[in-house]
Amino acid sequence: MPLPLFWFFAILMLVGGLAVISLRNPVAAALSMVASFVGLAGLFIGLNAYLVGIIQILVYAGAIMVLFLFIIMLLDLKTEEKRAPKVVPVVGGLGIVLAFTIQLIGVLGKTPPKESEPLDLVAAATHQTGGIQETLKDDRLPDVNLVGDLMFTEYNLPLQIVGVLLLVATVGVVVLSKRQTA
């Protein structure tokens, strides 16, 4: 991904994140989170992870954030009234965050940088079969095919477990939202 584009999406993501934690109105926070996720999806697509980028937009920026906005609307939340922040948690929290950031910069400064190698699709075609190989020979990246191939072969059991997890979550949500009738 070209450097200006990388910084555009990265800054969109970070500014969106900062807006989430600084805006007092929950609706504004949710909408800036959508902006943050769009920036993140741009970074994913820049990393040749097209399927993950699209899923990020559809699932996160679309479905999950609509769910958040729906709940905010349902609870009829007003802008948070100003309360005096407690000093000890604020100082402790900011201390943890600051320590984490310093540690991150320290670690990144000590490790040798790594540049991305361009994808070698034609060479990769020799390790694949079928339609994936045909697309790779055309010098196109069959992203969805590769993910699907892996998901339904090597990761079949985790996929089914996730399916059960989603079922349990659905049942759990229905039970939680049902009004208790004594």
Next chain:
Amino acid sequence: MAGLHSYLLVSGLLFAIGLAGVVLRRNIIVVFMCLELMLSAANLTLVAFSRFNGVNGLPDYNGQMLVFFVITVAAAEVAVGLAIIVALYRARQTIHTDDLTSMRG
């Protein structure tokens, strides 16, 4: 071209922003959104490592599978969490974490 370090730095900063939000904000819905930010920061790290540690000229798709599962579990978590918040609001008429002290020792 942006190197691996840029991606790791950006995702680390996003994680730090999410962590700061979880610690500083008192509105439980915003705390929940910041949790999502932290999960997404982890996803960005996974996708960056998957792209920069290629196998046979392709990205390492095992990393992207993990991202896929993280997104699925996060979606389930959001659904259950928001249901809990709605139940909480019904019982207490507040979602301000300072007012929720019944489990304080």
